[in-house]
Amino acid sequence: MKRKIIWRKHLVKRVGFLLLGTAMFTGSYGLVMTGMTHLLLAVEAKRFGSVLVNSVPTIHRAMCLRMPIDWVIYRPEFFISRTFGNPLYALIFILIAISFFVGPLFCGWLCPAGLTEHLSRLMPSRLKFSLAGKVDPAPLRYGFLIGYIFVAAPMFRGTPIRSICCSYCNWTWTEHVWEAVFGDFHGFIAWTSAGLITFLLWFLILGIFMKGGRGFCIFLCPAGALMNLAYFLGKHIPFAWKLKVEKEKCTLCGICVRECPTLALNIVAKSEKTLTINHHVCNLCMDCVNLCPTNALKYGKG
Numbered sequence: 689m690k691r692k693i694i695w696r697k698h699l700v701k702r703v704g705f706l707l708l709g710t711a712m713f714t715g716s717y718g719l720v721m722t723g724m725t726h727l728l729l730a731v732e733a734k735r736f737g738s739v740l741v742n743s744v745p746t747i748h749r750a751m752c753l754r755m756p757i758d759w760v761i762y763r764p765e766f767f768i769s770r771t772f773g774n775p776l777y778a779l780i781f782i783l784i785a786i787s788f789f790v791g792p793l794f795c796g797w798l799c800p801a802g803l804t805e806h807l808s809r810l811m812p813s814r815l816k817f818s819l820a821g822k823v824d825p826a827p828l829r830y831g832f833l834i835g836y837i838f839v840a841a842p843m844f845r846g847t848p849i850r851s852i853c854c855s856y857c858n859w860t861w862t863e864h865v866w867e868a869v870f871g872d873f874h875g876f877i878a879w880t881s882a883g884l885i886t887f888l889l890w891f892l893i894l895g896i897f898m899k900g901g902r903g904f905c906i907f908l909c910p911a912g913a914l915m916n917l918a919y920f921l922g923k924h925i926p927f928a929w930k931l932k933v934e935k936e937k938c939t940l941c942g943i944c945v946r947e948c949p950t951l952a953l954n955i956v957a958k959s960e961k962t963l964t965i966n967h968h969v970c971n972l973c974m975d976c977v978n979l980c981p982t983n984a985l986k987y988g989k990g
């Protein structure tokens with residue numbers, strides 16, 4: 689009973705944070721983007737006596753967590769000039785640096801695209817499929833990241849393949865869905881076949897119809913892959929925060945394995961059966977910490 693109350697409180701807290709992330713980052717009403725726009729407007733007005741910034745940015749236009757990755761690799765001077773005009777373009781690198789020390793908390797608690805996880809909870813179990821304990825998402829995830837970086841190379845500039853990363857963007861769809869919730873359906877009307885595939889993958893097949901609802905995150909999101917790579921590297925230093933299992937407390941009941949939304953937990957038979965954490969995909973949602981009946985999972989320093 690006590691565990692159920694802890695679990696419900698945790699879910700309420702997490703949905704609250706994801707809605708806060710949505711309010712901060714989604715659509716033309718996103719607080720972070722509108723705040724930055726007003727700041728830029730004020731700076732422009734002070735410097736030039738007139739206003740040059742004339743549009744309210746949205747998550748994928750002015751706070752994109754993906755395009756700056758390829759700018760830094762292939763066009764660093766362009767990244768510097770764009771970031772000078774709008775510091776939000778540096779956000780992905782701040783998130784990667786934070787992930788090195790404390791893990792990808794942004795993914796588990798603030799990214800608006802993560803709400804699919806909770807919509808998936810509302811789906812009846814018989815309509816969902818589960819990949820828990822069956823697939824290791826890390827190779828596909830890093831493979832997609834490498835592909836993403838490859839097709840962003842200058843030799844593909846001006847070709848249709850170059851736009852693959854923007855065409856298959858789940859944040860764009862997150863915004864379209866929220867705009868539709870508030871009565872603006874233009875995003876749906878303007879969809880392309882690539883957009884439709886993304887919607888099917890992010891929202892339906894790997895979203896609400898997959899147990900955990902985070903399929904797009906763990907297989908296809910390059911920003912999440914980089915944050916997890918930083919988390920994996922950082923976890924080796926003693927003062928970084930990470931998720932750990934206290935083996936002597938774990939009864940191998942499997943509850944956490946079944947419920948982990950990112951397929952990060954597995955019970956494997958080495959010399960003896962043991963619970964393993966895949967830090968390449970764990971997004972620190974803390975579901976397992978709050979579900980474990982023996983408090984065997986801990987997030988902390990060291």
Ligand code: SF4
Nearest residue numbers: 795799801905909912
């Ligand atoms: S993996 Fe990507 S889409 Fe998923 S929560 Fe993280 S940043 Fe958002």
Ligand code: SF4
Nearest residue numbers: 938939941942944980
């Ligand atoms: S829920 Fe707790 S006891 Fe059960 S397998 Fe996970 S860590 Fe071990």
Ligand code: SF4
Nearest residue numbers: 948970971973974976
């Ligand atoms: S391992 Fe635990 S904290 Fe990490 S994603 Fe799975 S349930 Fe969340």
